[in-house]
Amino acid sequence: MYLAKVRITLKPSVNDPQGLTIKGGLHNLGFTSVDSVRAGKYMEIKLDGTDQPHAEQQVKEMCEKLLANPIIEDFKFELEEEPGKTAT
Amino acid sequence: MYLAKVRITLKPSVNDPQGLTIKGGLHNLGFTSVDSVRAGKYMEIKLDGTDQPHAEQQVKEMCEKLLANPIIEDFKFELEEEPGKTAT
Numbered sequence: 447m448y449l450a451k452v453r454i455t456l457k458p459s460v461n462d463p464q465g466l467t468i469k470g471g472l473h474n475l476g477f478t479s480v481d482s483v484r485a486g487k488y489m490e491i492k493l494d495g496t497d498q499p500h501a502e503q504q505v506k507e508m509c510e511k512l513l514a515n516p517i518i519e520d521f522k523f524e525l526e527e528e529p530g531k532t533a534t
Numbered sequence: 535m536y537l538a539k540v541r542i543t544l545k546p547s548v549n550d551p552q553g554l555t556i557k558g559g560l561h562n563l564g565f566t567s568v569d570s571v572r573a574g575k576y577m578e579i580k581l582d583g584t585d586q587p588h589a590e591q592q593v594k595e596m597c598e599k600l601l602a603n604p605i606i607e608d609f610k611f612e613l614e615e616e617p618g619k620t621a622t
Contacts, residue, residue: 447569453541453576468577471600477592481535481580488541488576489556492569504565512559 447528448493450505454514454521455486489513492528501525535616536581538593542602542609543574577601580616589613 456462464485472480491508493501502525509521544550552573560568579596581589590613597609 451541453539455576455578465577468601472579472596475596475599477596479582479584479589479592480596481582483580484578486576486578488543488574489553490543490572490574491560492571494567494569496567501567504567508560508563508565508568511563513556 448496448498448501449526449528450489450491450493450501450523451526452489452491452505452509452513452521452523453486454488454509454519455484457518457520460518486519487513498525498527536584536586536589537614537616538577538579538581538589538611539614540577540579540593540597540601540609540611541574542576542597542607543572545606545608548606574607575601586613586615 456465462484465483468485469480469483472483491505493504496504505523505525509523510516514521544553550572553571556573557568557571560571579593581592584592593611593613597611598604602609
């Protein structure tokens, strides 16, 4: 059992109105030291069985095919072995 | 200049229809080893100046006041010093 922690962010060249709005809200709350905010998505995916290289390959394919839009988004993920459960 | 990488997730007891839908989509694409998906939010926040303990305190307050809903969400963040820029 593996746990993949996937972070999906807009590419740096893509405009991010959601991030700008959050930045505005933080400034209004008095957090004036905020220089920029970029908003993205986060997913935790649990995978049954399989060995680590196979799990990594699977998560990469999931990101490319469904989770991220490769035209405007980048993705990164970390894979952790879940304690207390053995891969079958 | 510090970069805070904030991950906001639903508490484990909260139902996550978005995650269930993503899991269904992944199964339909043939990724049958996916056991569960939890969807969340990710933000990268750049902070001007300030020392590290102060920046940490600020990001914690931002999460509590605006970024996360403490009733149903948990947050975690990592703080990194941005290379090439000095704190003023």
